[in-house]
Amino acid sequence: MNDPVAGEEKPARDDLVDALVRTAHATMAVLTRVGAENDLSMTQMRALAILRGRRLRMTALADYLGLEKSTMTGLVDRAERRGLVARAPSADDRRAVDVLLTPAGIELGEHVGPRVAAELSALTGRLTPDERTAVRELLERMLDGRDE
Amino acid sequence: MNDPVAGEEKPARDDLVDALVRTAHATMAVLTRVGAENDLSMTQMRALAILRGRRLRMTALADYLGLEKSTMTGLVDRAERRGLVARAPSADDRRAVDVLLTPAGIELGEHVGPRVAAELSALTGRLTPDERTAVRELLERMLDGRDE
DNA sequence: GGTGATAGTACGCAGTACCAACCATAGTAG
DNA sequence: CTACTATGGTTGGTACTGCGTACTATCACC
Numbered sequence: 135m136n137d138p139v140a141g142e143e144k145p146a147r148d149d150l151v152d153a154l155v156r157t158a159h160a161t162m163a164v165l166t167r168v169g170a171e172n173d174l175s176m177t178q179m180r181a182l183a184i185l186r187g188r189r190l191r192m193t194a195l196a197d198y199l200g201l202e203k204s205t206m207t208g209l210v211d212r213a214e215r216r217g218l219v220a221r222a223p224s225a226d227d228r229r230a231v232d233v234l235l236t237p238a239g240i241e242l243g244e245h246v247g248p249r250v251a252a253e254l255s256a257l258t259g260r261l262t263p264d265e266r267t268a269v270r271e272l273l274e275r276m277l278d279g280r281d282e
Numbered sequence: 283m284n285d286p287v288a289g290e291e292k293p294a295r296d297d298l299v300d301a302l303v304r305t306a307h308a309t310m311a312v313l314t315r316v317g318a319e320n321d322l323s324m325t326q327m328r329a330l331a332i333l334r335g336r337r338l339r340m341t342a343l344a345d346y347l348g349l350e351k352s353t354m355t356g357l358v359d360r361a362e363r364r365g366l367v368a369r370a371p372s373a374d375d376r377r378a379v380d381v382l383l384t385p386a387g388i389e390l391g392e393h394v395g396p397r398v399a400a401e402l403s404a405l406t407g408r409l410t411p412d413e414r415t416a417v418r419e420l421l422e423r424m425l426d427g428r429d430e
Numbered sequence: 431g432g433t434g435a436t437a438g439t440a441c442g443c444a445g446t447a448c449c450a451a452c453c454a455t456a457g458t459a460g
Numbered sequence: 461c462t463a464c465t466a467t468g469g470t471t472g473g474t475a476c477t478g479c480g481t482a483c484t485a486t487c488a489c490c
Contacts, residue, residue, distance in 0.1 A: 150406050150414045151399045153421040154309050159328075160425060161306035163348065175445070180307075192469060200311065205447050207470055212445080229455045229468045251299045257424050258298050266298045269420045272413055273301040276405050277308060323476070340438060353478050355439055360476075377437040377486045 164253045172246055177201075178213060179250075182235065182243040189234040191224060218242060312401045320394055325349075326361060330383065330391040337382040339372060366390060 162176070169179045177199060184190070184198045192210065196203045210233055213219045218239035224230035235243065258266060310324070317327045325347060332338070332346045340358065344351045358381055361367045366387035372378035383391065406414055 149399065150418040150421075151402045153418045153425070154305070154402060154406070155313070155398070156425055157302070157421045158306040158309035158313075161302050162310060165303070165306075177446075193467085201446090202448060203469065204449075204471085208446075224468095227456075227468075231469065250303070251297065254299045254302060258302070260424055260426075261420065265420055265423075269417065269424075270298040270301045272409065272417045272420075273298075273305045275413075276408055276417075277301070277304055278408075325477075341436085349477090350479060351438070352440085352480075356477075372437090375437075375487075377484095379438065 160257060161254065164257070165250060168246060168249050168253055171249075172242060173216075174242075174246065177209060178218075179246060181209065181213065182218065182239060182246070185219065185233065185235045185239070186243060189222070189232045191230050191232055193230075195233055213239070308405060309402065312405070313398060316394060316397050316401055319397075320390060321364075322390075322394065325357060326366075327394060329357065329361065330366065330387060330394070333367065333381065333383050333387070334391060337370070337380045339378045339380055341378075343381055361387070 165176050165179065169176055174182070180199060181195065184195065190198070192206045193203050195210075196206045199206075201209075210219060210221065214221060217236055219233050220236050222232045222234060224232050258269075261269065313324055313327065317324055322330070328347060329343065332343065338346070340354045341351050343358075344354045347354075349357075358367060358369065362369060365384055367381050368384050370380045370382060372380050406417075409417065
């Protein structure tokens with residue numbers, strides 16, 4: 135990665151949409167960078183976060199990630215090869231496979247989380263506590279309004 | 283992409299960081315989806331946006347995108363093959379290659395932009411005009427605080 | 431006019447993600 | 461209890477992304 139935070143086009147277009155897209159890019163750049171420092175792709179990081187404290191079937195994990203189940207096979211394969219997750223047969227369905235974090239996976243997840251938070255503070259640190267609360271609430275309102 | 287808006291982990295962690303990451307994912311999901319509808323990856327979409335109205339060298343474009351120049355070759359190759367951009371020799375440096383949008387590229391860019399805005403309105407639509415202004419300003423303050 | 435820097439490209443590698451096809455098991459109908 | 465259909469995962473093939481390491485052509489300078 136060259137300069138992960140580069141690439142701001144359309145300097146001063148009107149809308150909220152623009153701010154949203156630029157924020158998303160900046161945030162993703164941070165995630166990508168922190169991930170790369172730990173040899174994790176963003177998808178892998180998400181999977182680690184999602185698997186925190188639970189055990190999910192391949193399909194369920196695919197749904198959370200918004201990916202095809204066929205994509206999961208490779209993703210879990212690689213993570214398993216690295217010792218971050220493990221596959222286990224599901225109790226109630228012999229076709230199904232559960233995925234769960236190994237101790238190494240848990241540890242890495244617990245290392246990466248705070249790193250992301252710390253790096254993102256570089257962005258959020260410019261705001262006052264009140265403003266931080268305000269953005270958070272507004273963003274959450276936006277997110278909650280989604281799925282109809 | 284299956285369900286581009288899925289994947290919300292850590293339901294109610296404390297921080298702004300969380301809201302930021304979730305917003306980024308949701309936004310990126312929209313971008314990815316709209317891009318896919320037009321056979322554009324997110325990187326290609328960004329490139330189209332960056333090239334709007336200007337003509338950039340490979341290296342300059344790489345810097346904007348935060349990518350290695352070796353990555354650009356393939357990216358521009360594919361876009362060129364699709365007739366979206368063209369390469370042209372640079373006026374003042376015979377080593378350099380300028381990249382610019384073709385009419386088709388311009389047209390596609392002008393089609394995709396509004397589509398993105400429309401789709402993202404599904405997110406922002408939940409806010410009142412005042413709130414929209416507030417988030418925009420706060421996000422912009424965060425973004426401006428970056429590069430030291 | 432030689433030397434080191436810079437602009438792009440070529441090539442090989444690994445990862446991501448898709449689709450279509452495929453087994454195995456489940457669930458349901460008859 | 462068999463037959464049919466649906467579901468869970470994997471396999472194999474394709475395309476794209478992005479990196480690092482060469483390599484060529486040009487530039488800039490002294």
